[in-house]
Amino acid sequence: MKAMILAAGKGERMRPLTLHTPKPLVRAGGVPLIEYHLRALAQAGFTEIVINHAWLGQQIEDHLGDGARFGLSIRYSAEGEPLETGGGIFQALPLLGVEPFLVVNGDIWTDYDFSRLRQPLDGLAHLVLVDNPAHHPTGDFLLQGGTVTDEGEAAARLTYSGIAVLHPALFAGCSAGAFKLAPLYRQAMAAGKVSGEHFTGRWVDVGTHERLAEVEALVQGRH
Template sequence: MKAMILAAGKGERLRPLTLHTPKPLIRAGGVPLIEYHLRALAAAGFTEIVINHAWLGQQIEDHLGDGARFGVSIQYSAEGEPLETGGGIFKALPLLGDKPFVVVNGDIWTDYDFAGLRQPLAGQAHLVLVDNPAHHPAGDFSLSDGHVQDALPGADTLTYSGIAVLSPTLFDGSTAGAFKLAPLLRTAMAAGAVTGERLQGQWVDVGTHERLAEVELLIKGKH
């Protein structure tokens, strides 16, 4: 199974750090964020990695190279302009092949074990959800009996972690250009084709300086 790391975001809320450094290369605990993913994916048996990039993307290629020092093989999907999550994955499909693949947001930090995702996909998508963080209290979706649904009024909700397994068939009918992933997921949810799980462990969406500091504390706590 291949894996894709989404690394095309500009990281505007992390300025000035991201003015000259792409967000996935911002360091936490002295290590670029994206390297935590590469090491975790390699440890879980994922050796073929696709990384998309846009803002300062050449720095990502220069830093990571072909991936050999992480025990993986990296291919890059360069975007002239950001294509959003859906468009970015769609552009990379020729590199990902015709089987389900893992997608990971490049700007999260987690101790999640990706090995659990290496199993047959029972639908079009499998989402890893987390308890709603303080910056996103309303959540995204509901999880019931292993299936994910669009959040119903009054229902308990969880937040999408930025980790998923997707089938290429999710993108049937899509065309090149910028588009979001969520509408495709919601269509699949309505058809009962999205499974999910709740992440047990540590997870931070590293979108601000405060949350980057939170990751630094978590990393220190592990040593």
């Protein structure tokens, strides 16, 4: 199974850090955020990684290279203009092949064990959901008996972690350009083709300076 790290975001809420450094290369505990993913993916048995980028993307390529020092093979999908999550994955599909692949947001930090996702995919997507963080109290989707839906009691909603396994068929009928991923998820949910799991370990959406400081504290506490 191949894996894709989404690294095209501009990180505007983390300025001035991200004025001259792409957000995936912002450091927590002295380590660029994206390197935590690369190390975890390698440990989980992944060998082929695709990374998309836009803002200051050449810095990402220059820093990570071909991935050999992580025991990985890295290929890049450069976006001349940001394509949003859906459009970015769609552009990278030729690099990802015809089998299901793992996708993870480059701007999260987690101790999730990616090896759990190296198994057959039943449907079009499998989403990892987490408890709602303070900055997103209303959540995104519901998990009912292993199936993810968009309908039901709002109080029971969980937050999409930015970690998933996707089948390329999820993008059937899409065309090149910028588009969001969530509408594709909801369409697949309506057809009953999205499974999921509830992860209760450590997870931080590193979108602000405060949450970067939270990761710093977690990393220091883990060593």
